[in-house]
Amino acid sequence: MEYQNPVMEGQISRKVQTELERAWQEGVLIDSKGWMWIKVEKLHSILRTTKKNARYFVACVPDSLKQSFDGQEYVRGYKVLEHLAKNIEENGVGKKGANLEASKQYYEAINTCPTVKLRRIEYDYTLNAARKGLKKKRRTKYKIKSDELTGKPLVVRTCEFSHIRSYALYKELADQIDNGLIVNKETHRLITERGINDEHELLALCQEQQWATDWYDTFRHKFDF
Template sequence: MKYELSTHLVSIEELKNDISAEDYGELNDTWATSIQNAWLKGANLDRHGIVWISSKYLHTLLRVKKDLVNYHLATIGRAGADYITGTEFIGLLSNIFDSATTFRRRDYIRYSEKLYILIRDSDKAEVMRARYYEDLTDKKNKLKVQRIKKYKIKVDELTGTNLKTQTAEFSHIRSVAIYPDLQLELDNGLIVNKKTHEIITEKGIQNEDDLYTLCLAKGWNTKWYNFYKQTFI
């Protein structure tokens, strides 16, 4: 999933005791403490419960030299980024782990990863994710009514048959699974009857080109296609 940096990042300071209590085995006390502090200062949660990590602390968390941080960020297409997500961090960490030449360095990397997982799976993050997805579900459920009202829809937008409003569905054009960032866009969907939606689902339609091909095969309306392409470039 693609995420944009939230303007409202939340501190993880309340996890300080949990982080400092995490066993670091035989690692050097000073280095283990520096990794703990880097997580506490450099990591935040957004309203989705997603972990964001400041690039200023990546040299400590990844166990690399400061002047190599941007090089490593470039390998994931994030050169110059002020923050990266936890998912991006784990990708970097895995690459660095694979190239680590000593057991000790790999142990430090494992410890940093362990603290990331502690933060990601914390009750605080889980509650934030739960609230976000509840809100998302509520908003998705309103898309059908909003689109019908905005465009005064009375027929199935693909087949042209009379719309059975009560059972009709908002059918996403670009699928939620592959394009989650567009799931609340009113124009990333069409109002169709239940049977039409079942056919779309059965055919495994994932985007506008898949749907356009299906419309041609079924003799359905294709006028939506040009508008869609202009709206979602």
């Protein structure tokens, strides 16, 4: 992965710059989706804090945003960016603020480099292709004959796969057949018009419309939420 190191001449000390360059170079992994992961052992340098504080930060990150690669623990890059942005707001003056801002610029340099962008484009292409087959896969696997929410007979020609957690906000679940329900076109239209984005909002709509709600516990169990 090639990226252009930000120009820091005169903004931070040479010692800090060297530490940041090494931490970001050795501490970043880009997965097959183009998502950035930051190695836990490098976080104290990246966050400009103590190792103890870095461990506390990691403990507060949800398990779903932590993963091991080759025996090393990593956290999702955007959580690190959030923490940097928060600390820049709160400590955005003087030497500490400059060091934090410098670390954030390294994140942005990597996040926008051609290698990462290309990987994300490839992932989106694969994901879009997979989404096209979700309706058939779910109908076949579960032998669905009726709208899973209204219970009305399924209009096979026009029925649709309706995501429970939306494609726009939860891409990591976008290609999972259990993150959706087979519904008639008019059911899906109402879900879309209401701007439903997750299982909690969908459950509220189902209760309002007196639709089926048994899918909720099944969904939560399938993904261990």
